[in-house]
Amino acid sequence: MFLAPLQSLLLPWSNIDSFFHSPVNNESLSGMLFFLLHFLHSALPFAMLILIGIHIMRCSRPILKTPNIITMAVIFMMLMVSIIKPATSAKPADLSRLPINIPFDWFFFFIYPVKSNLPKPIFWSMMTGVTLILFIMPWIKRHRPPAAQVVLEKCTGCDQCNKDCPYGAIRLQPRTDRLSYKMEAVIIPERCAACGICVGSCDFNAVNLSGMTDIQIKEEIINKPKILLLICEHSIRFNAIANIIKRMTNVKVISLPCIGTIQPAMIETGFKAGADGIFVCGCVMGDCHYRKGNIWLLARLRDIRPPFLNKKIDRHRIREYQLSPINTIQLVEEIHLFEEGLRVYNTSGYKRLQIT
Numbered sequence: 001m002f003l004a005p006l007q008s009l010l011l012p013w014s015n016i017d018s019f020f021h022s023p024v025n026n027e028s029l030s031g032m033l034f035f036l037l038h039f040l041h042s043a044l045p046f047a048m049l050i051l052i053g054i055h056i057m058r059c060s061r062p063i064l065k066t067p068n069i070i071t072m073a074v075i076f077m078m079l080m081v082s083i084i085k086p087a088t089s090a091k092p093a094d095l096s097r098l099p100i101n102i103p104f105d106w107f108f109f110f111i112y113p114v115k116s117n118l119p120k121p122i123f124w125s126m127m128t129g130v131t132l133i134l135f136i137m138p139w140i141k142r143h144r145p146p147a148a149q150v151v152l153e154k155c156t157g158c159d160q161c162n163k164d165c166p167y168g169a170i171r172l173q174p175r176t177d178r179l180s181y182k183m184e185a186v187i188i189p190e191r192c193a194a195c196g197i198c199v200g201s202c203d204f205n206a207v208n209l210s211g212m213t214d215i216q217i218k219e220e221i222i223n224k225p226k227i228l229l230l231i232c233e234h235s236i237r238f239n240a241i242a243n244i245i246k247r248m249t250n251v252k253v254i255s256l257p258c259i260g261t262i263q264p265a266m267i268e269t270g271f272k273a274g275a276d277g278i279f280v281c282g283c284v285m286g287d288c289h290y291r292k293g294n295i296w297l298l299a300r301l302r303d304i305r306p307p308f309l310n311k312k313i314d315r316h317r318i319r320e321y322q323l324s325p326i327n328t329i330q331l332v333e334e335i336h337l338f339e340e341g342l343r344v345y346n347t348s349g350y351k352r353l354q355i356t
């Protein structure tokens with residue numbers, strides 16, 4: 001697949017000698033243009049492939065295929081534009097005539113009017129400055145929360161965190177302590193986005209986020225809530241509903257960096273602590289801030305992907321909800337509906353199972 005562009009990239013170079021040594025006339029000019037176009041049509045896609053590779057090298061399981069609906073929409077749009085305003089070629093170059101009316105291509109040549117209207121020093125300072133800024137941008141330090149940490153004595157080397165991490169920030173290595181397990185998990189801090197998805201993956205409580213160990217989350221849960229609201233901080237604008245939620249005294253809110261931070265045992269802890277129902281709110285599918293958090297959580301709750309939820313837990317008491325921050329206010333209504341649903345469910349004879 002990768003050889004085809006490479007071959008077509010090299011093809012014009014076989015004629016490079018004749019290209020540079022042939023006299024410039026109407027015939028050779030067409031050859032030159034063909035060479036240039038051929039080269040650009042091969043080189044640009046090849047360069048794009050390399051850039052795409054660099055762009056996604058940090059992501060595990062990158063999705064390279066665009067959704068069908070977007071592909072169809074783009075094809076339709078291009079088709080329409082080509083019918084309404086077809087791309088036409090200018091007349092062939094004729095070296096015996098002085099060109100007077102040349103069609104101007106704003107798409108490719110937009111910079112020329114800017115260049116001719118600005119003094120040279122200003123134009124070149126601007127170009128150099130913008131190029132430099134774009135070049136150094138990836139190295140500009142942003143505030144990054146501390147990376148997740150593995151508690152080695154609890155790690156069994158089961159590899160689940162490595163399978164779930166969306167950024168390839170975990171690797172397994174041979175054991176460095178005296179425990180009998182073969183492997184141990186190691187976090188690669190410079191890749192870690194502190195999403196907490198690995199906290200949710202680990203059935204052995206062996207991964208912690210700074211300031212949010214799984215023990216701390218469970219301590220928060222054990223607060224006799226009637227409804228436990230586990231919420232991804234990226235799925236809502238919390239300020240918009242903070243006051244309303246504060247007045248809901250029977251709702252205990254725990255905000256998480258990603259909904260994938262939820263380990264099924266946390267849900268169990270919530271019910272053991274006396275919660276009547278647990279409301280789990282994450283980002284809409286395909287829009288997870290950390291790529292995979294909502295997908296993995298759903299799979300965990302549906303018994304498709306480990307760690308699994310205790311079979312004794314009544315699934316009717318768990319509400320999975322997906323929200324976009326622009327619809328934040330809907331959350332309040334959904335919580336009320338959930339509360340009402342639980343009330344009906346309780347009065348119709350379904351008691352909460354005692355999980356021991």
Ligand code: SF4
Nearest residue numbers: 155156158159161202
């Ligand atoms: S999921 Fe937990 S136990 Fe398994 S390898 Fe990762 S840290 Fe270790």
Ligand code: SF4
Nearest residue numbers: 165192193195196198
């Ligand atoms: S916190 Fe997120 S990015 Fe960091 S190791 Fe865990 S899953 Fe990977």
